[in-house]
Amino acid sequence: MxxxxxxxxxxxxxxxxxxxxxxxxxxxxxxxxxxxxxxxxxxxxxxxTRESLLEALLRTSFDELTTRAAEVETTSSPGDALMLWLRDFVACTTNYRGVVTSMIRAIEDPQSALHNSCVTMRAAGTRLLTRAQAADVARADLDGADLFALASSLAWLGDQPGLETRAEHLFEVVMSAILTDRAA
The missing domain is CATH 1.10.10.60 (Homeodomain-like)
Structure with missing residues (x-):
């Protein structure tokens, strides 16, 4: 160029x-x-396209999330690794308002410019969930799609005017529902 x-x-x-x-x-x-x-x-x-612009903006962040998953997988307990990564996911996806809808569409559309980045990132989170399930600290009835939906809903919540202050509390509620060793 x-x-x-x-x-x-x-x-x-x-x-x-x-x-x-x-x-x-x-x-x-x-x-x-x-x-x-x-x-x-x-x-x-x-x-x-707008999607190709979003993909260029998000690719670096999603690659960093994938790398972060590998890092916390080797340095943290299974439950902590999952929680740390989910917190990073929510923070990353709320940097760009409204991107959650594009991510959800992209996961389902292999032709989407965002598809590969989203699928790779979701796979990294799924790997952390599977590790936590194997350690018996995460609910066994969740899969990677469920985890992505929950994390996306938390990111969406952080985008909503007036609800940002509830986001941290609800993150903790969701984590206690996912991680059995943190249940209230």
Missing amino acids: RADARANHDRLLDVAGAVITEQGAEASMRDIARQAGVGLATLLRHFP
Whole structure:
């Protein structure tokens, strides 16, 4: 990629991250291009769809979550590893308002630009859940899809005006429902 094209690409990602953080995943592509100081055609050359833009923004975060899962798997007890990773998942997905809906759609659509990143990240969480279940500290009746749905609902909750303050309390409630050694 030429230096000027690389600069546009990087600037578009920086601006898109800020705009989506503020306005949500449905922010105007035209507004992102304008704030980045480029035309809409330039934005669409780099990111032909909103989903491809979200994928570029989220890929790094999702790769970090996958790496984080491997890290906590080797450094923490099974229950703690799952809880730490879920907390990181919720924090990551609430960085960009409204991204949870895109993630849920992407998991179900193999053609989605976000599909591979989401599937890999979900598999990392599933591995932590399976490890906690094998250690008999997590409910046996949950699978990776259930875990992803619960974590996504917690991330969605953090996006809702007026409910952000409940998010931490409800995270603890959900963890006590998942991890049998933390049940009240």
